[in-house]
Amino acid sequence: MNGRFAISMHILTLLAQANGEWLSSDFLAGSININPVLVRKELINLRNKGLLISREGKNGGSMLAKSAAQIRVSDIFLATRQGAFLGTSRNNPNPNCPVGKQITQHLNGLYQEAEEALLHKLGDTTLEDFSHRFN
Amino acid sequence: MNGRFAISMHILTLLAQANGEWLSSDFLAGSININPVLVRKELINLRNKGLLISREGKNGGSMLAKSAAQIRVSDIFLATRQGAFLGTSRNNPNPNCPVGKQITQHLNGLYQEAEEALLHKLGDTTLEDFSHRFN
DNA sequence: CATTAATGTAATTTATATTGTTACAGTTTT
DNA sequence: AAAACTGTAACAATATAAATTACATTAATG
Numbered sequence: 131m132n133g134r135f136a137i138s139m140h141i142l143t144l145l146a147q148a149n150g151e152w153l154s155s156d157f158l159a160g161s162i163n164i165n166p167v168l169v170r171k172e173l174i175n176l177r178n179k180g181l182l183i184s185r186e187g188k189n190g191g192s193m194l195a196k197s198a199a200q201i202r203v204s205d206i207f208l209a210t211r212q213g214a215f216l217g218t219s220r221n222n223p224n225p226n227c228p229v230g231k232q233i234t235q236h237l238n239g240l241y242q243e244a245e246e247a248l249l250h251k252l253g254d255t256t257l258e259d260f261s262h263r264f265n
Numbered sequence: 266m267n268g269r270f271a272i273s274m275h276i277l278t279l280l281a282q283a284n285g286e287w288l289s290s291d292f293l294a295g296s297i298n299i300n301p302v303l304v305r306k307e308l309i310n311l312r313n314k315g316l317l318i319s320r321e322g323k324n325g326g327s328m329l330a331k332s333a334a335q336i337r338v339s340d341i342f343l344a345t346r347q348g349a350f351l352g353t354s355r356n357n358p359n360p361n362c363p364v365g366k367q368i369t370q371h372l373n374g375l376y377q378e379a380e381e382a383l384l385h386k387l388g389d390t391t392l393e394d395f396s397h398r399f400n
Numbered sequence: 401c402a403t404t405a406a407t408g409t410a411a412t413t414t415a416t417a418t419t420g421t422t423a424c425a426g427t428t429t430t
Numbered sequence: 431a432a433a434a435c436t437g438t439a440a441c442a443a444t445a446t447a448a449a450t451t452a453c454a455t456t457a458a459t460g
Contacts (some may be wrong), residue, residue, distance in 0.1 A: 135417070136356065139375075140368050142395060147364065157454065161362040165420050170436065188434045202290070203375065212404025221271065227296040231281065233275050240274075240338065243382050244303050250384035255375070263371050264364060268447070279402065292412065300449050322457025323405045 134210040137162060139260070145182060146198040146261040152191030170204060179209040184187075198258035200219050204249045206257070269345040272297060272307050274395070279343060280317060281333040281396040287326030307345075314344040333396055341389035 140162045140251050144153060155173060159166040173192055181201060184192045194201070204229035274295045279288060290308060294301040308327055311317050316336060319327045329336070358365035 133356070136368075136372055139372060140358065140364065143368065156435085161359045161365045163357050163359050163365065165419075167421070167438085170438085174437075175315045184406075184436070185428085186436045188426080188432095189429060190435045192436095220266070220300050223275065224298050229275065229278050230298065232298045232399055233271075233278065237271055237274060237396065239398075240387075240395070244386055247381050247382050247386035251379055252375075260371065260375070263374075264367055265318050287406095291406085302409085302446065302450075305409085309408080319407070321407045321455075321456085324458060325406045325456080327407095342425095 132210060134172060134245075135207060137164065138176055138206050138210045139203075141169065141172060141176065141202065142194070142198075142257055143261050143264070145192060145194045147258050147264070148193065148194065152189065152193055154191045157191075167232055177207060179205075181205065181209060185208075185258065198261055199256050199259040202265070203255045203257065203260060204252035207249065207252050242257045269307060269347075270342060272299065272303065273341050273343075273345045275317065275336075276304065276307060276311065276327075277329070277333075277336065277392055278396050278399070280327060280329045281392050282399070283328065283367055285328065287320055287324065287328055289326045289354055292326075293400075311344060314319065314340075316340065316344060333393035334391050336392040337388045338390045339384045339393060341392070342384065342387050 141158055141183075144161055154168045155166045155200055159169045168191065173182065173184060177192075177195075178256065180195055183195045221234075223233050225231050237247050247264055279293055279296055288327075290301045293308075294304045297304065302326045308317065308319060312319055312387055314331055317327050317328045319325065321329075356369075358368050360366050
């Protein structure tokens, strides 16, 4: 998918299983096995998207902003994709070619349809469902 | 999606509209506006996947191996994705954490489901359908 | 049979995107 | 005041993708 999606799923699964405990970015980073700063950057993003809350200072950390049953995997997907997901075509097809002139537009249409199908599928699973798979 | 998918769609759309003409890699590269060597690499791949045929030497080029109606966009997607598409998680979560130990497996399950939904959707459109959108 | 116009392919470089690191300021609890 | 956190900027390293160069090979054609 996207490295950030995997990190966010990991973070949120840990939070879902934390039962009201504030988990520190260092603890999360230890489970994911990545640098704590990357975790904090992801935490900031997920917080901005309303999926978790954080507390600064000693005994600080993060916890879910709502119950895991209210968070769909598609929400997490949407929260972590940067702009386009399928696309970012920084290509400049030849505008003098009938195909080149239109291809970007038609590919984008295709990407949009595909993404909708993907989102629909990911909307079937909640974070709670996912987190229960670890039992 | 993937830069190679876009290139392949572009190549195949041009071939679909070529009506039995052999198109050269230089011509294709001119429409896509990328280096001809990249096009040839993609042509090799698409040929190995049975989507087109090529002819060497003077007046050589490529053409579709079958009618555009027989090629689904999902075939092209499958032909261009390298190994995993959603995934390639070269991350090593902490095996001493109950979540870290299992997350890769569960994410892969999710990716597989998502990819199936995507493929199903892309299977609804043929290269012919796509190519007709340029009229 | 030499010329020309193609493909095939390896090796290398360049560009871009992703991921990781360091350092330190700010916040809150004790 | 000390300790344990988060927040964030600036930078470094790595990985991936794209482009380039160079040349061998193939086949048509005059």
